[in-house]
Structure formats: C-alpha cells, structure tokens
Amino acid sequence: MNTTEERLSQNRASLGKEFWLKTFSFLSPLFLLFLWEALAALKLVDVRLFSSPSRIFKTLIPLVLSGELIYHTLISTMRIALGFLAGAIPGVALGLSMGLFPSVRALLMPLVAVTFPIPKLAIMPLILIVFGLGESSKIFTIAIGVFYLVLINTMAGVLNIDPIYIDVAKSFKASRIQFYTTVAFPGALPMIFAGLKLGMGTALLLIVAAELSAAKAGVGWMIWRAYDMFDIERMFCSLIVLAFLGFVFSYLLDFLEKIVIPWKKR
Amino acid sequence: MNGAEKIRVENLTKFFINGKTAVSALENVNLTVNDGEFLCVVGPSGCGKTTMLRILAGLEKPTSGRVHINAKAAGVPSTAVVFQGDSIFPWMRVVENVEYGLKLRGVPLKERRAVAMEHLKKMGLERFAYLYPYQLSGGMKQRVNVARAFACDPEILLMDEPFGALDEQNRLLLQQELLRIWEENCKTTVFITHSIDEALLLGDKILVMTAQPGKVKALLDVKIPRPRDIILIKSSPVFIELYKEIWDLLKEEVLKARNIK
Ligand SMILES: Nc1ncnc2c1ncn2[C@@H]1O[C@H](COP(=O)(O)OP(=O)(O)OP(=O)(O)O)[C@@H](O)[C@H]1O
Ligand SMILES: [Mg+2]
Numbered sequence: 001m002n003t004t005e006e007r008l009s010q011n012r013a014s015l016g017k018e019f020w021l022k023t024f025s026f027l028s029p030l031f032l033l034f035l036w037e038a039l040a041a042l043k044l045v046d047v048r049l050f051s052s053p054s055r056i057f058k059t060l061i062p063l064v065l066s067g068e069l070i071y072h073t074l075i076s077t078m079r080i081a082l083g084f085l086a087g088a089i090p091g092v093a094l095g096l097s098m099g100l101f102p103s104v105r106a107l108l109m110p111l112v113a114v115t116f117p118i119p120k121l122a123i124m125p126l127i128l129i130v131f132g133l134g135e136s137s138k139i140f141t142i143a144i145g146v147f148y149l150v151l152i153n154t155m156a157g158v159l160n161i162d163p164i165y166i167d168v169a170k171s172f173k174a175s176r177i178q179f180y181t182t183v184a185f186p187g188a189l190p191m192i193f194a195g196l197k198l199g200m201g202t203a204l205l206l207i208v209a210a211e212l213s214a215a216k217a218g219v220g221w222m223i224w225r226a227y228d229m230f231d232i233e234r235m236f237c238s239l240i241v242l243a244f245l246g247f248v249f250s251y252l253l254d255f256l257e258k259i260v261i262p263w264k265k266r
Numbered sequence: 267m268n269g270a271e272k273i274r275v276e277n278l279t280k281f282f283i284n285g286k287t288a289v290s291a292l293e294n295v296n297l298t299v300n301d302g303e304f305l306c307v308v309g310p311s312g313c314g315k316t317t318m319l320r321i322l323a324g325l326e327k328p329t330s331g332r333v334h335i336n337a338k339a340a341g342v343p344s345t346a347v348v349f350q351g352d353s354i355f356p357w358m359r360v361v362e363n364v365e366y367g368l369k370l371r372g373v374p375l376k377e378r379r380a381v382a383m384e385h386l387k388k389m390g391l392e393r394f395a396y397l398y399p400y401q402l403s404g405g406m407k408q409r410v411n412v413a414r415a416f417a418c419d420p421e422i423l424l425m426d427e428p429f430g431a432l433d434e435q436n437r438l439l440l441q442q443e444l445l446r447i448w449e450e451n452c453k454t455t456v457f458i459t460h461s462i463d464e465a466l467l468l469g470d471k472i473l474v475m476t477a478q479p480g481k482v483k484a485l486l487d488v489k490i491p492r493p494r495d496i497i498l499i500k501s502s503p504v505f506i507e508l509y510k511e512i513w514d515l516l517k518e519e520v521l522k523a524r525n526i527k
Pocket of ligand 2: 315316317350426
C-alpha cells in the first residue's frame with residue numbers, strides 16, 4: 001500500500017516536472033519576442049534594421065490574406081519537393097548499388113569523391129548556363145545538393161551493416177536478391193533517413209540561393225526582393241515562412257521514418 | 267542411433283592473417299561426428315571453437331584440410347547456426363526472425379508462420395511474437411536466436427554457446443527443453459559451450475580442445491543413458507567422474523592459454 005502511494009506520488013512528481021519543462025520550452029521564445037518588442041519600443045534596437053514583432057505581424061496578416069505569401073510559399077514548396085525527389089531517388093539507388101557492388105564503387109567512388117566537395121553554390125552559374133532561367137535550373141540546384149548527401153549516407157549505411165547479419169543470411173543460404181531485400185536494404189534504412197534529413201536541410205539552404213538568380217517568385221525571391229526595396233518586415237515574413245517550411249518538412253520526414261522503420265528504438 | 271558418418275573433418279588447419287602476423291586458430295584437427303550424435307566442444311577462450319563452427323557452416327574457408335558434410339535430403343538445409351551473441355535481425359518482428367530460414371526456402375506464409383509460432387511456444391515466447399527485438403531482453407533475444415535455427419529444420423545444428431548469455435534459471439529450462447526436443451528426433455548437433463555441466467548434460471561425446479592453436483586434446487564418450495534428467499544426473503557417479511576428468515584436461519589448457527598472454 002505504502003509503496004503504491006509512494007510510486008503514485010513519484011509519478012505525479014515526474015509528470016509535474018515534464019509539465020514545467022514543456023512550459024519552459026513554450027515560454028522561452030515568447031519571452032524573447034516580448035523582449036524584442038520591449039527593446040524596440042524603448043528604441044534600444046533600431047526598428048529600421050531589426051523591425052519588431054508587432055510590425056512584422058502587421059505586415060504578415062495582409063500578406064497572408066491577399067494570398068501573395070501563400071502563392072510564393074507554394075512555388076518554393078513545389079521546387080523543394082521536386083528537387084528533393086529528383087536528388088533523393090537517384091541518390092538512394094546509386095548509394096545502394098555502390099554499397100552492394102565493389103565494382104560499381106570502384107568505378108564511381110573517385111568521381112563522387114572529387115565532385116562532392118565542390119560547393120553547390122559555386123556551380124550555380126554553370127547550372128544556369130546549362131538549364132536556362134526556367135524552373136529546371138532551380139530544381140536541379142536543389143537536386144544536386146540532396147543527391148550527394150543521400151548517396152553518401154546510403155552507401156555508408158550498406159557498408160556498415162553488422163557482419164553478423166551478413167553471416168546469418170549466408171548461413172541460411174540467402175540468394176543475392178534475398179540478401180538485398182532482407183538484410184542490405186532494411187539494414188541501411190536508418191542511414192538512408194539520416195541522409196534524407198541532411199538533404200532536406202540543404203534543400204532549404206539552396207532554395208534561397210536558387211531563387212536569388214533569375215526567379216520571379218518564391219520565398220527566396222521575396223527575401224531578395226525585400227532586400228532591394230529595403231522592406232525589413234517583408235524579409236522577416238519570408239524568414240518565418242522558411243522556418244515554417246523547415247519545420248513541416250522535418251516533421252514529415254520524422255513521420256515517414258516512424259512508419260518505415262518501426263523497429264528503431266526511440 | 268545409426269552409425270553413419272555425418273561430418274568428417276580431415277587435417278583441418280586455419281590461419282588468420284592479421285596485418286603482418288599470422289594467427290593460427292586451428293591446427294590439424296581430425297574429427298568425425300556420426301549421424302544423430304550430439305557433440306559438445308569445450309576449450310579455453312580463443313582456441314578456435316567458433317572458427318571451427320564457421321568452417322562447418324561454410325562461412326569460412328579452411329587454410330588446408332577438408333570438411334566433408336554428408337547431406338542427404340534435397341530441399342532441407344544441411345546446417346543451421348545459432349551464432350554466439352546477438353544476431354537476430356532488429357528490423358524483423360520476433361516471428362519473422364524465427365521463420366526467416368523457411369521464408370528463404372519459399373515456404374508459404376501461413377505454413378511458415380505456424381511452424382515459427384510452434385517454436386516460439388516451445389521457447390515460451392509466443393506472447394512476444396509480434397514485438398521487435400529492441401523490445402526484448404537479452405535472454406529473450408537469445409531464445410529467438412535458438413528458435414530461428416530450429417525452425418528451419420536443418421540436418422545438422424551448429425550452436426555456438428547458445429545459452430551463454432542466459433540467466434541460470436532460463437538456462438536450466440532451455441537445457442531441459444533442448445534435451446527434450448533433441449531426444450525426440452536425435453538431430454546431429456555440434457554444440458560449443460564453456461560449461462562442463464552443460465556439455466555432460468547434453469552431449470554424447472565431448473571434444474576437448476587445446477589452447478590456441480586449437481587441436482584435439484581428447485574426445486570422450488559420455489556414457490549416461492537417455493532420456494536424461496537434468497537434476498538427477500548431476501549426482502550420478504559417471505557424471506562426477508567425467509566432470510573431474512574434463513576439468514583436469516581443461517585446467518592444463520586454460521593455464522597454458524593464460525601464460526601465452
Ligand atoms: N576474422 C578473424 N580475423 C583474424 N583473427 C581471427 C578472426 N576470427 C578469429 N580470429 C582469431 O582466431 C582465434 C580463435 O578465435 P575463435 O573465435 O574461434 O575462438 P573461440 O574458441 O570461439 O573463443 P571464445 O570461447 O572466446 O568464443 C583467436 O585467436 C582469434 O583472435
Ligand atoms: Mg567463440
């Protein structure tokens with residue numbers, strides 16, 4: 001009896017602790033916003049450069065209501081999604097084959113090793129020359145950034161599968177195909193997802209750069225446009241959208257990971 | 267028990283090359299295991315027991331010498347291995363792990379699931395059939411490991427310290443279970459263990475190996491009648507005598523192994 005009582009109260013204590021931790025992580029950004037607003041009101045920060053939460057909010061509402069912000073968001077989302085898929089799918093396919101076949105690895109690894117370190121931003125002018133000013137150049141820029149990260153992580157995932165699992169498959173006389181489907185692919189999945197998540201981060205970085213050059217719409221374009229017009233509030237609104245996009249995409253990937261890798265300890 | 271040879275090992279030698287030095291794991295091992303025989307292998311740590319088992323399973327090639335396995339039935343795998351340590355696939359549910367061998371052989375889902383469930387039941391794990399390995403304790407995982415080898419119904423079972431990581435009570439239960447299952451169908455078995463008790467309890471023969479490089483030190487017959495009772499045989503005079511004999515043989519080798527290092 002006594003112990004049950006104790007356990008219950010311990011439980012309550014830990015629940016209380018969790019509640020406070022949640023409250024803290026909710027309050028800290030609010031506090032920062034409040035501080036920002038207060039400093040702006042007291043003219044301790046220059047609102048022409050740093051704006052203030054209330055000013056940003058005032059700009060944000062009409063931007064959302066007019067549909068302008070949503071339009072640009074959708075265009076960028078489309079580019080990110082297409083670029084991401086265009087990079088991730090070949091990245092996984094090639095990463096798997098490089099992990100599985102030493103001959104493919106020997107053939108392609110030097111190429112990958114030499115081209116991977118080139119900053120993707122450095123080849124943007126080249127991409128523009130080859131793909132022109134249309135959609136494809138932006139999608140390709142994102143795709144190439146995602147591609148390398150997914151490729152390298154997928155390959156590492158296959159190569160790092162614990163040899164004991166390979167022995168088990170061998171001892172049960174698995175055929176090559178059976179080995180790929182029952183050991184190599186599922187074993188590499190956690191690393192594939194690590195690559196996808198890294199790739200998503202890069203995609204958000206590259207969309208802004210890609211929309212700098214020769215775009216007429218998109219969140220990145222909005223940022224550069226706001227820069228030209230010195231419209232700090234619009235710039236902050238676009239940044240909010242980017243943060244939001246990043247959050248949504250990583251949430252989606254986490255969700256997908258939970259479905260695809262239910263066996264991972266979390 | 268019929269006397270046909272099932273496994274024959276001739277002059278088996280195995281070196282590993284570690285950088286510039288060659289490690290000799292097995293040296294000139296000769297051995298035969300008859301059909302339906304339960305062979306236990308004991309020897310100091312690092313003497314090449316796992317290496318020998320891996321060669322028998324076809325996972326490792328001998329440096330010289332031959333291993334001959336007399337497989338008869340087509341369609342049934344000749345060997346199945348219970349690996350030392352954690353080897354069940356984390357990405358498959360418990361029951362999928364157990365039916366893995368059957369799945370690779372193309373046994374339809376319904377059939378193989380029934381077989382797998384039966385083996386899980388024997389291991390006391392049916393309640394956990396649809397969990398993932400990360401949700402099991404270490405001992406439970408090891409039982410899945412054993413069930414996986416049994417479920418594919420091989421001609422020869424190769425077990426590498428299958429109960430090594432279990433707690434005393436579970437080990438006793440599983441030894442009892444293994445005895446029972448084995449005495450039903452007398453499958454040729456090679457069983458590596460560090461426990462003299464376990465070797466005497468389960469084996470028809472006990473192979474004592476020397477310290478590294480592993481050689482055959484002695485091959486003893488365990489003349490304890492079957493069916494055996496796990497508790498009763500420990501007080502039988504044959505058991506006590508054999509225990510002492512094996513311990514004397516092993517003690518020499520274990521001391522030698524320590525002096526090498
Ligand atoms: N893949 C390998 N490469 C190099 N050396 C190896 C390899 N596998 C085993 N060895 C060496 O071969 C010797 C025998 O190893 P083995 O694993 O067969 O020992 P064991 O008798 O199973 O020991 P334990 O009882 O501790 O499991 C050891 O000295 C080990 O270092
Ligand atoms: Mg071993």
